[in-house]
Amino acid sequence: MTALLIYAVYLGYRGLYTLNPEALVFSLTVYFAEIHGFFSLFFYYFQVWTMRGRTVRPPTSSPTVDVFITTFNEEVDLLRQTVRAAVHMRYPHRTFVLDDGRRAEVKALCEELGCDYLTRDTNEHAKAGNWNNAFATTTGALIATFDADHVPRADFLERTLGFFDDSRVALVQTPQRYHNLDSLQHRVSWRMRRLYGEQDVFFNLVMPGKDHWNSAFFCGTGAVLRREALEPFGGQLTGTITEDMHTSLALQANGWKSVYLNELLVTGLAPMDFASYSSQRLRWAEGNLKIIKHVNPLTARGLTVAQRLCYFASMYHWTIGFAKLVFYLAPPLILFTGQFPIVRFDRQFLGFYLAHVVSLVVSYKILSRGTGRILMDELFNMANFFMLLVAAKRFLVGRGESKFVVTSKRGGDQDDRVVLPQYVLIGITLLSLVWSLLGLGFGVSEDVVGASVAAFWSFYNLALMLAVVGLALRPSQKRQAVRFRAAVPVEVLAAGDGQLGVTLDISEGGCTLLLPQPLPAGTALRLRMYFGAQTVECEGTVRTCHQGRRSGWAASGVQFDHADVRTVDRLADAIYNMTVPEIFSHLSQPSWAAQQWRYLAMRVRGGRLRAVRHETYLPVRVIDQSGEFLATTRDLSASGLSLVAPRAIAVGSRVTIAMSSGVDAWTSAATVVRCTPVTAPSPEFSTCQIALRIDAVDGRDLAVMLSTEAA
Amino acid sequence: MRRWRVWVLLALVAGEAGVFLWKNGDVVSLSRPADALAADPRFAETAHRVLAQPEVTRRVLERIADVAARRSDSALQLQAITRIAAVAPGDRHVQLRLAEALRRHGRLDDAAVLYRALLTPPGVPGAGGSQ
Numbered sequence: 072m073t074a075l076l077i078y079a080v081y082l083g084y085r086g087l088y089t090l091n092p093e094a095l096v097f098s099l100t101v102y103f104a105e106i107h108g109f110f111s112l113f114f115y116y117f118q119v120w121t122m123r124g125r126t127v128r129p130p131t132s133s134p135t136v137d138v139f140i141t142t143f144n145e146e147v148d149l150l151r152q153t154v155r156a157a158v159h160m161r162y163p164h165r166t167f168v169l170d171d172g173r174r175a176e177v178k179a180l181c182e183e184l185g186c187d188y189l190t191r192d193t194n195e196h197a198k199a200g201n202w203n204n205a206f207a208t209t210t211g212a213l214i215a216t217f218d219a220d221h222v223p224r225a226d227f228l229e230r231t232l233g234f235f236d237d238s239r240v241a242l243v244q245t246p247q248r249y250h251n252l253d254s255l256q257h258r259v260s261w262r263m264r265r266l267y268g269e270q271d272v273f274f275n276l277v278m279p280g281k282d283h284w285n286s287a288f289f290c291g292t293g294a295v296l297r298r299e300a301l302e303p304f305g306g307q308l309t310g311t312i313t314e315d316m317h318t319s320l321a322l323q324a325n326g327w328k329s330v331y332l333n334e335l336l337v338t339g340l341a342p343m344d345f346a347s348y349s350s351q352r353l354r355w356a357e358g359n360l361k362i363i364k365h366v367n368p369l370t371a372r373g374l375t376v377a378q379r380l381c382y383f384a385s386m387y388h389w390t391i392g393f394a395k396l397v398f399y400l401a402p403p404l405i406l407f408t409g410q411f412p413i414v415r416f417d418r419q420f421l422g423f424y425l426a427h428v429v430s431l432v433v434s435y436k437i438l439s440r441g442t443g444r445i446l447m448d449e450l451f452n453m454a455n456f457f458m459l460l461v462a463a464k465r466f467l468v469g470r471g472e473s474k475f476v477v478t479s480k481r482g483g484d485q486d487d488r489v490v491l492p493q494y495v496l497i498g499i500t501l502l503s504l505v506w507s508l509l510g511l512g513f514g515v516s517e518d519v520v521g522a523s524v525a526a527f528w529s530f531y532n533l534a535l536m537l538a539v540v541g542l543a544l545r546p547s548q549k550r551q552a553v554r555f556r557a558a559v560p561v562e563v564l565a566a567g568d569g570q571l572g573v574t575l576d577i578s579e580g581g582c583t584l585l586l587p588q589p590l591p592a593g594t595a596l597r598l599r600m601y602f603g604a605q606t607v608e609c610e611g612t613v614r615t616c617h618q619g620r621r622s623g624w625a626a627s628g629v630q631f632d633h634a635d636v637r638t639v640d641r642l643a644d645a646i647y648n649m650t651v652p653e654i655f656s657h658l659s660q661p662s663w664a665a666q667q668w669r670y671l672a673m674r675v676r677g678g679r680l681r682a683v684r685h686e687t688y689l690p691v692r693v694i695d696q697s698g699e700f701l702a703t704t705r706d707l708s709a710s711g712l713s714l715v716a717p718r719a720i721a722v723g724s725r726v727t728i729a730m731s732s733g734v735d736a737w738t739s740a741a742t743v744v745r746c747t748p749v750t751a752p753s754p755e756f757s758t759c760q761i762a763l764r765i766d767a768v769d770g771r772d773l774a775v776m777l778s779t780e781a782a
Numbered sequence: 783m784r785r786w787r788v789w790v791l792l793a794l795v796a797g798e799a800g801v802f803l804w805k806n807g808d809v810v811s812l813s814r815p816a817d818a819l820a821a822d823p824r825f826a827e828t829a830h831r832v833l834a835q836p837e838v839t840r841r842v843l844e845r846i847a848d849v850a851a852r853r854s855d856s857a858l859q860l861q862a863i864t865r866i867a868a869v870a871p872g873d874r875h876v877q878l879r880l881a882e883a884l885r886r887h888g889r890l891d892d893a894a895v896l897y898r899a900l901l902t903p904p905g906v907p908g909a910g911g912s913q
Contacts, residue, residue, distance in 0.1 A: 501795070505799075
């Protein structure tokens, strides 16, 4: 509230005292862009001020459930895992694959997996039309809907259906998370164990905030809808290319409720290349803006004031392109013309300005609750601004309407034509800097302070522009399947002399395998991988091999040679039930500042310091009274280690652990000090996180292992 | 493949430099060393064109005044210092230089008025020159 008040005072001061009459148009344009920012902030703060957390309850009735998976041209391999996961969801249901591509191979897949195949003669109204066609031919009281690349967890229905006990709930939406963390919209810091996703602010803050006001909306996938609520529309509303939000708005205008459950229940694929990403954002922006032509949330009957604001905020968000363009072009204009949009650069103005910026940053950080990152948000604003302008132009002029296009999730070739607007901005900014330097150098101008301010602003923008170009020029993704970072213990059964290794990453098509001894490229292998208590055996061929300089491990790129599709399915099950949840859990550390704060609080309370833990992934053979199993460490310290084991061991039990690294092997006695079950969506993949205190190490210093493995 | 974009940027910068020269050629030519300007027969012509522009930076005006003094062109020097005095009205040193330029140019009465105003302590009625 204070931040908004300060912003309002700042805008008042700007309007009264700092508009430049000698460059009035320029000055007013920048001023209006700042006013746009004020409303953006107001809407954001309004939505995230109070967030609603939901408690899952099991359903008290047994409604019939249909599951719709919409597809058009996605690869069958991709579709296969989604359909399998949907079929294996635990609550009784029927799964329908809605194929607008009319493909025989998809029909065959459905027959193989035991689900229903639906298609139609036309592609009228694209995805929404496809969905409505199935809606008209099915009868389930509730409909769970997934995109072709969104793999649901086995407990998806169990976690969501309880909300429909309230007969006024029309939809339950879950967040869209993406498991291809090397996508364009993700930034991962494995060292800090932090993940940034461009849509995190929306799904972690805005949607729970909207849920507080009963205005969480359907996002197209990972949702369950009530048939009764949709019947008046014959399914989803058509006429826009973002039918999900359009339909939600109409439902809530009819008095229905929505629920947002912020749990990781589905993961999908995010666009890998800039062209796909831009085309998706263009569709969202254009569709959301055009909804206002069908249902204006400010005037539609049946909505509360808060719902009106929430829906309007979702549309307003897509108009940010204009304001951003002004801020990107203002510094070059200043440098070219020497005219400033602000006429007074005195201490008073700086006081107002600094108070406004500081309050804005601090309030944003507080309300973002560790999720929002201003610089990353600015980066994606820079990436999106042109598409938002195109969408706004199509909304205003009403021409050049785009059609629903399936967003490609496979990386395309590098193509920097999609960042042509950013190239143009880079050119303009650089030319303006050169122009200003020439002017100052030859005495045409002498406003060094003004030019410095504009140059600083320009360099900031330039850094964002170059980062966006860098995104577009990233090496293209060539792999057919997404690789997941996972430490899975592996035994090499053939050609590897029984070596025990660990994976660095794994996919349905291959893995990077760390082994103590290098295997030359071309070597045929038989591997046994341990996913908790489950094992997957497959054959593969070493494609590349690199010997580590310090650790002694040899990293081999192994391509799997799958003899049958069942092995692929088992691998996929293991990945989606064990690896994906572990990755998201691993990357959910609080920010550095929050960690320091906790550490300080712990020290103030007199907490005991623990030995420094090194994140290390080593294969371990554990022997206890019940027998022997393979596990992988998660971290090591001078006094103990933690590992992920396939079964529980009683706290206080003595075990023997045999660890090997790239250069040595150790055997030690250890005591279990903690055993925490890690429940997987499918119980057979559940594991235990076990903490061990090392009693004695076989005559050698654990510190040696720590130093080599930490490297 | 993308090297051509660098060449396009360099060509744009070169073109920009050309436009800058075309637009500010006179001012740019005045940035040569003072000795070279003093020896340049076209200096006065260039300086008059620059002085005819509505906005000229103090640095350029000082250069014109300096070179004009070297060439003993008191009219041009006076013109330049008058412009300097206009952009720096509170600068007593500039006022003093203006009085000196008036004297050299033979406008003794004007020079005397200005000297008198500068010598009168501030606050006394009729005192000239702002503080």
